[in-house]
Amino acid sequence: MPRFALITGASSGIGLALAEALARRGQALILVARQRDALDSAACELSQRFGVEVLFRVCDLSEPLQISGLLHELEQSGRQIELLVNNAGVGTSGAFIDQDWSREQELLELNVLALARLCHGIGAMMERTGGGRILNVASMASLLPGPWMSSYYASKAFVLHFSEGLREELKGRGIKVSVLCPGPTRTAFYRNADMRLGKLDDGKRVMTPEEVAFLAVKALRRAPAMIIPGWRNRLFACGVRLLPRWVMRKLAGRINRLALAS
Template sequence: MTRYAMITGASSGLGLALAEALARRGRNLILVARQRDPLESIAIELTQRFGVEVLFRACDLGEPLRLSGFLLELEESERHIDLLVNCAGIRSYGHFLAQEWSDEQDLIEVNILALTRLCHALGNAMAVQGGGQILNVASLAAFAPGPWMSSYAASKAYVLHFSEGLREELKRTGIKVSVLCPGPVRSPLRRIPRLEKGQRCLSPEEVALYTVRALDKNRALIIPGRRNRWLAFSPRLLSRWVTRKLAGAINQAYCPR
């Protein structure tokens, strides 16, 4: 039976880099993103370069009915997905009360609800198949409150804690769960010029290479970059009020204006 790795948010940035890194290793892929045209081009390119089978599906994960239809298609196709990479995500900047509620709702739908639903649906399928692997993409923002990015940081904290809890729950089923917490990545989703100018950002390709190697070792928590690992640990050393103040100052300084 042909096995596939399914990657959401695969049309650009880190999702695309992960798709390429897995294809380079000979993995067949199912790519998911909102826009069909970029996916089709990527599928053709990866197939030609690496000789793997690349399927794709345009689906807005923020729309529950479309996600339901997609999951039904997967169930009926009986394709064996042994690796799920939840990379799709939405980021928000600025004062919470100044945001459009529809944008905040989209963030919650994609970053939390769609991710959780995909883990539930494909996790059940993996359990029947005898095992598999799930990679959820969180962020360094998951380790501290995020003033001026409050919804985003909270959504990534959910992904971090959910993934770690799920890892313990699913051990006996043969399903391995890991969570990736990158720092700022040079990508369309996380383009922060002031950070990139200071050369603090890893490229999507660097993060993807580090990640696939960590998956081979079944690491629970994947944080590329020594500096980022220190930043993830540092909130434990500080008082909560200090952490809030520092995070707020950093976010105000680096968020786009």
Template sequence: MPPYALITGASSGLGLALAEALARQGRSLILVARQRDALETIALELTQRFGVEVLFRACDLGEPLRLSGFLLELEENQTRINLLVNCAGVRSHGHFLAQDWGQEQDLLELNVLALARLRHALGNSMAVQGGGQILNVASAAAFQPGPWMSSYAASKAFVLHFSEGLREELKQTGIRVSVLCPGPVRSPLRNTPRLERSAWPQRADEVALYTVRALAKNRALIIPGWRNRWLLRAGCLGPRWLRRKLAAWANRRYAPY
């Protein structure tokens, strides 16, 4: 059985683009998302186009019991995974106190807890195998507070710092950890006329190609696009009160909803 690259959130957007970029390299894939019909179509298409083995599993990773069942299935089948791409995520926008708590909890379950659990389970498997690679998808929003999308920005800040911490922890196990922090990406999560006009969105396939090349070089922090790299470096130099104000203005103006 060949080793697989497991990609979560693989039914659309950046997750789908990453799956295609890896299939183009000849990688065997396991695609995970909630939409079974979409996954089945994508798996067939990638197999036909690139001649690779593509498995899929419909699973809501934000449901702890379903995630447990999925991990148990991988263990029982002795599935070898040497690349984990944590791309699944959800977003919320608006005044925190006005949000439905159930939706906020779902965001934290998926963006934080499910990601950490997948890394723990598959990281242990990789350590036994002698190594592997993990890519976590954060966001440019991870570098500063995010008023009017506070839970989302905070969840991505967790992904960023968690990834950088584990990169150092896991070096001796042969596991390489990278974190992707894209700016706006044209996808179902961020696809509005205001965003298209004003925030230099990148195409998902462009971000995926840049990311796969950076993974081959074992980059710790992956930020596609020179504008994004410049803005993030410049933003980190300002005082935190100013960063909060600018983030609040941007999130109100370019909100996806």
């Protein structure tokens, strides 16, 4: 039986690009998302193009009971997960107290609780079967506070710090943990969050999902603690460390407000 990589949010964007990059290297896949038609199409295409086994499971990861069902099915199936990619996530934009609370709650359930739950459940399975790797997808937003996207930035800060802590806890158990921090990427994320990239989307500052996935999968061979794809993003990360937090807070707030207004 093949060893699988399980990827959440795998029906589009970075998740789908990661699935393709892994399939290209002969990796069997389990794709997880909410959209059945998109998952079915992606699974068929990847299997035919690369000759690997590709399964899919429809699961709304913002619903705890559906996560429990997914974990139970994985336990019962006996399929071995050698790589968990926690990519699923959503964003909201605008002043926090003006948002519909149900959207904010969904963000926290998906970006924070679902990711932690899958790390807990699948991490335990990995330990029992000899180890594995976990790649959690955060964002450059994890490095600073983000006014007008406060919940999203905070949720990605959780992913970053949680992943680094988990890395230390699990390295003696045969499980390697890395966190991916992409910058602005040309996906449906901004449209779904009611934002536009505007002047940032000049073809140079914004990477494609395929570029992010290629660099991430390439870096996974070394299993570093943090993967920041693209030299512009790495330069920005250095700037965040050097500049006062109040400056970064003001800058992020200005950029986010402009994206709302564009």
